[in-house]
Amino acid sequence: MAKKILIVGGGYAGFYTAWKLEKLLRAGEAEVTIVDPLPYMAYLPFLPEVAAGSIEPRHAVVARRRHLKKTANVAGKVTGISHATKTATITPNTGEAYDFEYDQIVITTGSVSRTFPIPGIADRAIGMKTIEEAVAIRDRMVGNFERAASLPKDSAERARLLTVTVVGGGFAGIESVAELRSFATALLRRYPEITFDETKFHLVEAMGRIMPEVTEGLADWVVKDQTRRGVNIHLDTQLSSAEGGNIELSTGEKYESDLIVWTAGVMPRPFLRGTDLPIGARGHVVGTPSLRVATEEGEIVEGAWTAGDTSQVPDISSTPGPGGFCVPNAQHAVRQGRLLAKNIVASLRGEGVVDYNHKNQGAVAGLGMNTGVFRSGNFTLKGYIAWLAHRFYHGLAIPTWERKWRVFGGWVGHFFLSRDIVNIEAVTEPRAIFEEFASRPRPAAD
Template sequence: MPKILIVGGGYAGFYTAWKLEKWLRAGEAEVTVVDPLPYMTYQPFLPEVASGSIEPRHAVVSLRRHLKKTRVIAGKVEKITHAEKTVTILPNAGEQYELDYDIIVVTAGAVSRTFPIPGIADEAIGLKTIEEATAIRDRILTNFDKASQLPEGPERDRLLTFVVVGGGFAGIEIFAEMRSFASALLDKYPELEFEDTHFHLIEAMGRIMPEVSVKTANWVVKNLAERGAEVHLETQVQGAVGGLVELSTGVSFESDTIVWTAGVMASPMLKNTDLPTEERGRLRVRPDLRVHDDKDEVVIDAWGAGDVSAVPDLSGGGVGGFCVPNAQHAVRQGKQLAKNLVSELRGEDLKDYEHKNLGAVAGLGLGVGAFQSGKIGITGLPAWFMHRGYHGLAMPSWERKFRVVWGWVLNFFLGRDIVSLEARVHPRAAFEEFASRPRVAVAAEPAAAGHPGPAGAPVPVGGAVSKE
């Protein structure tokens, strides 16, 4: 059987494997997925995870549970040598080894793109993984606990000042969800007032959310201002050393929580491959999702999709002629790639990937949303229901859909869970603090010449004796 190797278990990789399991005949191909994480993260839910509206485990999809016919390898692909059809794998446990394949599908995704701004690498946190979203939630809760014990002053202001860098969809959603979360928490902290909390979003451009109309974007800015959140447009972060955020406008303030959402870049793994990449480091891909070189010649048995690939946008709505890196494209590309792979194995014609974006929807905290489709813009509660309805249906597998929707229902009646589990980062701390340890043996001093030690005391010979 031909061996199909999928590098990356995110949206595109998971959906490619999931659909191959459905469409391949028995014995037609052997499929393997390599990813250091055993799950796919549904990233549109990360803002709601950070605000306590969704249980973290419900926003991820287990690869081993849902890919029943696919071999899953937990590890990193360190190098791709397509000329020899081998990859070098560093497993999560064990020694590095090489694995051969017949067909490779590169869906390694993207990572946060940052700039060499002093302090950002040390102080900020991204929003690409479930772990980051959970850490943001726990940080907010822990900071509220600490601030409630402090008098008014710089330290309390620092704990209750929250900053998001980047005014795209991800940045606006996490910013609005954090504001909504903090406002709800104030009922549980009588020591704190609404005016004690400070929220700043920093955007270098003159507007937010380029996917929606100017009218809708301006409504979002106004809505956030009414909720006590400030949006700084045409502003750049110049430094964040020690949590001191310095802006290009001359404004500065201290913050204990800085979330970075200002862009993504293709997985750096592509630097270690002989597959062709373009100037931004993305895999060169044709509309049918086959890899091609700079002469537009197809690279046999190599495919790519998702954020790691420069997929032409045949609808004409992309940036620079390519599909924007988002979940909507990655999911659909994964499905189309699986269809084309099956067609290729059976000698059938391939189809180009083409998807016209019908609209964009964002959740902006409980009961608030924004939707845009062409010239139609919907804001407020109706858009919020549209956001939850769309993503509730888009979540893969009925098992995951049920868990997410049931969690929303419970939160409606019982409210959000506000327990911080920040101590999970050092789970052995409490055990270590009180654990008994063996007493250290102490060497006895040798008796002076002619003066033996006390009656009954042993005299050490060539070694130490415990005082007991």
């Protein structure tokens, strides 16, 4: 009988695993099921550009049903795993939970934003981990410009609306604040009531430097470049409170900010701790270099595999990540997903599996329109050429040619027409106007 392969999570690693399995599996060899509450895989490196209006949101996601034609897609969540009985509990988006029996399970649940109990963050901040968050940030910023433009120049509310705070100085944080600063500068052409000096952008980073993935020299250049463009970068600084939009920093500085973006770390999904799979100290599924799930002592858990942000996979390359594990980024998730599919097929056929040993392709970041940084080994680029390298790399890296054409086509359109500045904040309550004017039955007569 065909083996049942269950993929938990449809992000990078899950999508690429299923995509590769469809190409490798023989007819009738296995049945692949992927479970995810969302119908698409989001290409996370594009989120800052989505927030800045440089990429159409739907172009930054890949519809799984369009490209996974042999894989069963289940809209829901895996809420329990008993690997001892090889049973997973699936809770669909609509309907009752049910048990699903499998032969092989692939844990690729990705990561979620990791926050700290800072007053106001849970109530006021927006993450930068989903396409919905990126769209909300874009709409909020344009909406704030619209609201601020009609307020008096000395209004405290106007100043609050035009102040953006990004927490976290890694790649996600730097790209987010740089893209938003660039977007705000472009918006000023459409809002003559607002001046450049009124728009305030703050980046708060607890460490003494930004972007640990690049050299200190390159990171220092980014700080100087973004400072010149109007970003206030607070190093060695922690966010103490954001209650009510009132920002308090560990340095004692205080100001008001309506838009707060949180990019200060990620963590695996907490439900994994409730399963019988081996979990590391920080909540990751323990894996081996061959992407098998294993105990901390190295004992293989047969029929279980893991990859991507949710996994704790030893980095056996010449340049291992912090702690000796692969860092949670798209580059690893994509490569691991492809290898994981090959190893699953090899395992089903009684063949040997291969260890994940990668060659670092470097790091590239977009820092707003026409500027960026690139590093590969000792070779670095910065400015316009690095920005082109960033767009070329990620434009080709997003899966499927259909999506590549949409992304590149959008960029070409923006070159001639500039970025679209329309915000559709009302989409969060699409029935509001209909309800306001809808006729209702009159109360029954007594």
